[in-house]
Amino acid sequence: MKRRLMTTLGVGLCAALALAGCGSGGSDSGSGSQTKTITFVAAEYSDATAPYWQNMVKQFEAKNPGYTVNLNVQNWNNIEDYVKNLVQNHQQPDVLNVDHWIDFAQDNLLYKASDVLSSQTMSDMLPNPKKIGTYQGTQYGIPFILSTRLMYYNKDWFTKAGLDPNKPPTTWAELSADAQKLKAAGCPEPYGMPLGSEEAQAETMQWMLGAGGGFVDAQGKWALNSSQNVAAVSQMASLVSAGLTEPNPGSVDRTAGTWADFEAGRVGMMLGHMTPMEDIATKKLAVNYGLAPMAGKDGPVTSTLGVGDFIMAFNNGNGANKDAVSKWLNFVFQQQNYAQFLTNEKFLPVTQSALTAMTSNPADANLKPFLNVLPNAVFYPQTDPAWPTVEDAIKHQIGTAVQGSSPAGVLGALQQTAQKAEQNGG
Amino acid sequence: MAELTTTRGRRGVRFVRALAPIPWLLPALVLIGGVVLWPVVEMVRTSFLRIGTSGYVRGSAGWTRYTELFSEPAFPHVLLRTLEWVVLVVAATVVISLLLAQLLNRGFPGRTVVRWALIVPWAASVVMSSIIFKWILDWSHGVFNTLLLDLHVISKPVDWLGTPSSAFWWMVGVAVFVSVPFTTYVCLAGLQTIPGDVYEAAEVDGSSRWNTYWRITLPLLRPALLVGSVINIINVFNSFPIIYTMYAGAGYDADTTTTFMYKLKDTDIGESAAAAVVNFVLVIIFVLFYLKATRWNEAVARK
Numbered sequence: 001m002k003r004r005l006m007t008t009l010g011v012g013l014c015a016a017l018a019l020a021g022c023g024s025g026g027s028d029s030g031s032g033s034q035t036k037t038i039t040f041v042a043a044e045y046s047d048a049t050a051p052y053w054q055n056m057v058k059q060f061e062a063k064n065p066g067y068t069v070n071l072n073v074q075n076w077n078n079i080e081d082y083v084k085n086l087v088q089n090h091q092q093p094d095v096l097n098v099d100h101w102i103d104f105a106q107d108n109l110l111y112k113a114s115d116v117l118s119s120q121t122m123s124d125m126l127p128n129p130k131k132i133g134t135y136q137g138t139q140y141g142i143p144f145i146l147s148t149r150l151m152y153y154n155k156d157w158f159t160k161a162g163l164d165p166n167k168p169p170t171t172w173a174e175l176s177a178d179a180q181k182l183k184a185a186g187c188p189e190p191y192g193m194p195l196g197s198e199e200a201q202a203e204t205m206q207w208m209l210g211a212g213g214g215f216v217d218a219q220g221k222w223a224l225n226s227s228q229n230v231a232a233v234s235q236m237a238s239l240v241s242a243g244l245t246e247p248n249p250g251s252v253d254r255t256a257g258t259w260a261d262f263e264a265g266r267v268g269m270m271l272g273h274m275t276p277m278e279d280i281a282t283k284k285l286a287v288n289y290g291l292a293p294m295a296g297k298d299g300p301v302t303s304t305l306g307v308g309d310f311i312m313a314f315n316n317g318n319g320a321n322k323d324a325v326s327k328w329l330n331f332v333f334q335q336q337n338y339a340q341f342l343t344n345e346k347f348l349p350v351t352q353s354a355l356t357a358m359t360s361n362p363a364d365a366n367l368k369p370f371l372n373v374l375p376n377a378v379f380y381p382q383t384d385p386a387w388p389t390v391e392d393a394i395k396h397q398i399g400t401a402v403q404g405s406s407p408a409g410v411l412g413a414l415q416q417t418a419q420k421a422e423q424n425g426g
Numbered sequence: 427m428a429e430l431t432t433t434r435g436r437r438g439v440r441f442v443r444a445l446a447p448i449p450w451l452l453p454a455l456v457l458i459g460g461v462v463l464w465p466v467v468e469m470v471r472t473s474f475l476r477i478g479t480s481g482y483v484r485g486s487a488g489w490t491r492y493t494e495l496f497s498e499p500a501f502p503h504v505l506l507r508t509l510e511w512v513v514l515v516v517a518a519t520v521v522i523s524l525l526l527a528q529l530l531n532r533g534f535p536g537r538t539v540v541r542w543a544l545i546v547p548w549a550a551s552v553v554m555s556s557i558i559f560k561w562i563l564d565w566s567h568g569v570f571n572t573l574l575l576d577l578h579v580i581s582k583p584v585d586w587l588g589t590p591s592s593a594f595w596w597m598v599g600v601a602v603f604v605s606v607p608f609t610t611y612v613c614l615a616g617l618q619t620i621p622g623d624v625y626e627a628a629e630v631d632g633s634s635r636w637n638t639y640w641r642i643t644l645p646l647l648r649p650a651l652l653v654g655s656v657i658n659i660i661n662v663f664n665s666f667p668i669i670y671t672m673y674a675g676a677g678y679d680a681d682t683t684t685t686f687m688y689k690l691k692d693t694d695i696g697e698s699a700a701a702a703v704v705n706f707v708l709v710i711i712f713v714l715f716y717l718k719a720t721r722w723n724e725a726v727a728r729k
Contacts, residue, residue, distance in 0.1 A: 080692070081691075083480075084479075084480070084481030084695065085481065086481070087480050088482070088483060088695075103478050103479045103480035103482075104480045106478065106480070107480050107482035109482065188566065189566075195676060196675075197674065197676070200676070246565070246585070246588075247565060247583075247584075247585035248585050248588025248675060250588075250676030251585075251588050251676070253674070261566065266566065388479035389479060389693045389694075392692040393693060395692075396676060396677070396689060397676055397677060399676025399677065400676045400679075403589065403675075403676070405677075413499070417693075424476075
């Protein structure tokens with residue numbers, strides 16, 4: 001009896017200890033000694049992403065014997081929660097690819113870019129993207145891919161509506177008038193406006209840029225409720241109330257909503273980056289479309305929205321992973337490796353060498369219109385510590401501003417959120 | 427001396443006997459500790475922390491996450507929605523279940539098939555049912571709009587799930603749809619415990635059908651109804667997947683405290699944890715009420 005009791009107690013205790021053991025750990029080894037094993041958490045852009053990285057890791061490990069990269073490709077829907085969880089439990093990855101970096105830098109988790117990138121890679125990086133990774137003079141975020149936005153318009157619907165298929169609208173007034181004609185011709189969604197939580201901030205910011213506004217003012221201070229922005233969102237709301245968009249844009253997501261509908265020939269005009277173009281080409285869809293700069297308040301928008309995603313290196317174990325992380329990042333940015341990723345995923349480059357390579361690569365010729373507007377692209381205020389909070393607030397709330405709530409009221413509330421986040425340090 | 431040893435020995439045996447159940451309880455205790463208690467402790471702890479959007483713990487937040495939560499402009503509306511949601515869903519579920527249970531208690535050809543069919547919405551995952559309804563009701567290519575258009579009931583597609591007000595009613599419908607089977611079976615079980623002689627006596631006394639139902643069936647069903655309702659209240663209050671899956675729109679007008687908590691997580695995990703604590707307290711209140719109700723049931727049964 002007694003012996004059995006002890007055995008059971010022992011087994012239970014071991015189980016408890018094992019459970020407790022799961023909680024600790026992490027990738028940091030003792031300081032001083034260099035670790036050769038690193039973890040890389042990557043965002044999944046398409047079905048081609050995971051195979052690409054698997055292949056890269058294989059090549060890297062073959063060229064650098066003794067080094068190991070533990071690859072972890074995460075879907076965009078969970079990567080945010082996944083990474084937060086890792087960081088909260090002090091198990092941050094060594095290298096991470098997501099769409100924000102400022103909060104990690106603020107919590108002193110990142111290496112400076114110059115600490116982990118070779119001077120060759122550093123000088124290869126284009127100046128404009130470099131800026132969106134730089135906070136108070138120091139670059140932490142390493143821009144990895146860029147995209148720009150253009151207006152797609154369905155030429156067949158334009159013809160059907162009696163519009164010139166080679167003359168897309170350049171002003172808001174023209175856009176509304178064209179949308180009316182498209183509606184009269186039976187187009188189900190004359191202007192596609194995805195203000196659902198997937199990427200509401202992109203659609204919103206492009207409209208604001210068209211009015212000379214933006215999320216921040218010229219000094220970089222939050223200006224969400226500026227008069228230009230109120231005008232822009234009011235213009236969006238007027239399209240919605242005239243029935244020229246999806247009935248409730250606040251619940252329409254970008255990829256599965258507006259873009260999919262455009263590819264199905266249901267949308268007259270919309271904003272998009274390179275993906276719809278690529279989809280239409282690879283799936284051989286019968287959509288006859290044109291590309292143009294987005295219409296602005298008084299004329300075509302000269303500054304398109306630019307969006308950048310980043311790669312960043314975490315300083316784990318007091319610099320113990322620096323050597324391995326640095327080797328891996330420089331390998332990733334080698335021209336042929338990096339250009340392959342961009343060609344696979346149809347994104348725009350952040351390095352001069354990849355830009356040169358892609359300009360001469362016939363497979364990337366269709367990216368030209370998007371590359372052309374890159375020099376004047378305006379990016380999200382990604383260097384502002386409050387940005388991650390503001391971005392989520394916009395995603396959750398901006399849709400209400402075109403569905404009955406007052407644009408000035410909604411923008412005012414967002415401005416308050418931004419200022420509060422600023423005070424709290426992000 | 428010898429006597430003393432035996433007493434001590436006996437005491438020792440008694441002590442070991444008292445400990446004897448522990449090895450059998452231990453796995454369960456470890457499980458409860460690890461899966462129930464520890465997360466609760468973590469939840470409460472998180473609600474007092476300052477956590478950046480990076481996930482990095484920046485220090486203590488004191489009660490500020492709670493004051494922020496209660497001063498959220500959307501919070502009063504969310505509470506009201508939650509109340510509306512629970513009351514509407516549970517009330518509709520109970521009424522429909524009572525009718526269905528009455529029907530299933532009668533003998534009719536095909537009763538077994540109907541009883542089986544009723545289990546389906548219960549057996550299917552709630553997320554699955556919600557996704558199916560979401561696509562049925564889709565604005566541009568849902569089968570419901572196609573049907574109504576073909577029947578010329580509507581002239582252009584209606585975005586049923588686009589606005590919080592219309593989406594809310596559809597979600598209430600789906601919630602009732604998935605809650606009815608369980609409640610019906612609870613009521614059916616209750617009906618079958620009512621002895622036939624009570625009804626015979628009522629008939630002999632010349633009681634009308636309605637009177638019999640009102641004076642005999644319903645009071646005798648009360649224990650079953652009470653248990654069914656309280657379990658439903660807890661389930662419906664916690665019901666996350668239906669709203670999360672079916673309403674993708676902007677704003678918080680269709681949110682209950684559960685989905686609101688989830689949305690807060692994107693901007694501030696600490697505040698989200700504070701909302702989780704508030705939800706936890708509300709659920710505890712429901713559970714205490716449930717325990718009281720079942721005890722009260724037993725007391726009634728003993729009389």
